[in-house]
Every structure is written in C-alpha cells, then in structure tokens.
Amino acid sequence: MIRVSHLTKQIPGGPKVLDDLSFEIEAGEFVALKGASGSGKSMLLRCLALREKWSKGTYIFDQVNVQEQFLKGRSKVRREIAYLEESPRLYQDKTALRNVQIGSVNQTPFWRRWTGMVRSDDYMGAMDTIEKLGLLDKAHMKGNKLSGGERQRIAIARALVHGAKVILADEPVTGLDPHSADQVLGDLKRLCKEQGLIVIAALHQGDYAERFADRTFGLSGGKLLFDVKGRRLTEMERRKL
Numbered sequence: 001m002i003r004v005s006h007l008t009k010q011i012p013g014g015p016k017v018l019d020d021l022s023f024e025i026e027a028g029e030f031v032a033l034k035g036a037s038g039s040g041k042s043m044l045l046r047c048l049a050l051r052e053k054w055s056k057g058t059y060i061f062d063q064v065n066v067q068e069q070f071l072k073g074r075s076k077v078r079r080e081i082a083y084l085e086e087s088p089r090l091y092q093d094k095t096a097l098r099n100v101q102i103g104s105v106n107q108t109p110f111w112r113r114w115t116g117m118v119r120s121d122d123y124m125g126a127m128d129t130i131e132k133l134g135l136l137d138k139a140h141m142k143g144n145k146l147s148g149g150e151r152q153r154i155a156i157a158r159a160l161v162h163g164a165k166v167i168l169a170d171e172p173v174t175g176l177d178p179h180s181a182d183q184v185l186g187d188l189k190r191l192c193k194e195q196g197l198i199v200i201a202a203l204h205q206g207d208y209a210e211r212f213a214d215r216t217f218g219l220s221g222g223k224l225l226f227d228v229k230g231r232r233l234t235e236m237e238r239r240k241l
C-alpha cells in the first residue's frame with residue numbers, strides 16, 4: 001500500500017506546483033490522473049518515483065518510510081516503484097529479451113547495464129513475463145524494430161522482471177493507435193488484478209481513465225480536487241479540470 005501525506009513541491013524561488021496532497025492506494029488499484037496541462041500530473045509521478053525532491057510530506061510504501069531510506073533501501077524502492085516514460089528508452093541494437101533482462105536505467109546497477117551481463121536464471125523469468133504480455137514472438141526482435149505499443153509493453157515486462165510492485169506511467173499511450181493503446185492499458189489493468197500491482201498513470205486524453213482505471217484523481221493547480229472511485233466522472237467534475 002502507498003500512503004502519501006501532505007505532499008508539497010515548491011520550486012525553489014518559484015511556484016508551489018504540488019500543494020498538500022494526501023491519499024492512500026491499495027495493492028491492485030489502477031489510478032488515473034486527470035488534469036489540464038500544467039496541473040501537476042507529471043510532477044506527482046516524478047515525486048512518487050523519487051525523481052524529484054519533496055519539499056514537504058511523508059511517503060510510506062509497504063510500511064516503509066521511503067524518505068528515510070539510504071543507499072540500499074532507496075535502490076530497493078527504485079526497483080519496486082518503476083517509472084514508465086512516455087517513450088521508453090530501450091537499447092535499440094539489443095533484442096526485446098535482452099532489454100528485459102538488463103533492466104532500465106533506474107532499476108538496475110550501472111555495471112549491469114554497461115556490461116550487458118545477465119544471470120542464466122534471468123532467462124526463464126524474462127521469457128515468462130514477455131509471454132504474459134503476449135509478446136513471445138517479439139522476444140528476439142531488436143529494440144528499434146518494435147512498434148510504440150510493443151516498446152511500452154516490453155518496458156512493462158522489464159519493470160516487472162526487476163521487481164516492480166508499482167508502475168508510474170506518464171501518458172503511456174500518447175501517440176499510440178487506439179488498438180495499441182488498449183493493449184497497453186489492458187495489460188496494466190490485468191496485471192493490477194492478477195499480481196496486485198499498483199498502477200498510477202497520467203491519462204488526461206480521451207476516455208482511457210473511465211475505461212481502464214478503478215479510481216481517478218482530478219488535479220488542478222497542483223491540488224487534488226477529487227478522488228473518484230468505481231464510477232465515471234460527473235459533468236461537474238469534468239468541467240473543473
């Protein structure tokens with residue numbers, strides 16, 4: 001479970017871009033972030049991924065106070081709380097399987113990425129996860145030959161293989177065709193339910209939040225305007241964003 005209390009992000013010498021956000025998210029929940037451009041969706045994800053320093057607030061994940069962790073504890077948190085970029089960076093000249101085995105920049109140690117060395121027992125885990133994402137036939141295809149949606153799903157497999165319990169996704173389907181977008185979000189939703197994964201995704205465009213998420217956070221000016229669970233947004237809520 002994630003418990004965030006009073007998260008505030010003040011840009012030094014600038015504005016408060018996140019203002020006193022508090023919420024709890026249980027294992028198995030898919031939360032969509034909605035809000036106009038500049039409302040703080042990316043900043044919230046970056047703070048939860050520890051890519052931005054918090055100005056104020058406490059952050060508990062699975063009963064561990066995330067901000068009180070030092071080197072070893074922080075690297076464990078980084079493996080467990082994975083950040084999925086809008087266009088995931090894959091090694092273009094390496095296969096999808098190798099990308100999954102090596103891991104992403106934030107999840108695996110530098111030496112491993114630099115040498116490309118993987119343990120022999122990584123193979124089965126990586127192939128199993130690639131299969132769960134329906135991409136077994138792409139496992140030996142090079143990163144630069146994969147479509148946008150396949151790249152996203154390989155990035156999800158990569159995060160899971162390296163221990164992700166939470167996936168933070170910043171507009172993961174921007175630029176994808178509707179079928180690929182549905183596949184990516186459908187996979188994330190299924191993994192939430194099957195593996196108790198937490199997914200928090202900025203999904204402002206279209207009706208993706210309504211179709212795939214269990215909960216919707218409405219953000220405006222860095223504030224959490226509403227937290228809606230198990231129903232569609234009302235017209236009034238929609239107008240506030």
Ligand SMILES: Nc1ncnc2c1ncn2[C@@H]1O[C@H](COP(=O)(O)OP(=O)(O)OP(=O)(O)O)[C@@H](O)[C@H]1O
Pocket residue numbers: 011014017035036037038039040041042043044204
């Ligand atoms: N490093 C920074 N310095 C100053 N202001 C920043 C910085 N990073 C973000 N901001 C501001 O914080 C606010 C929230 O930005 P954020 O990127 O989280 O918005 P967003 O909701 O993700 O928008 P979009 O949908 O356009 O990506 C914006 O007003 C932005 O200009």
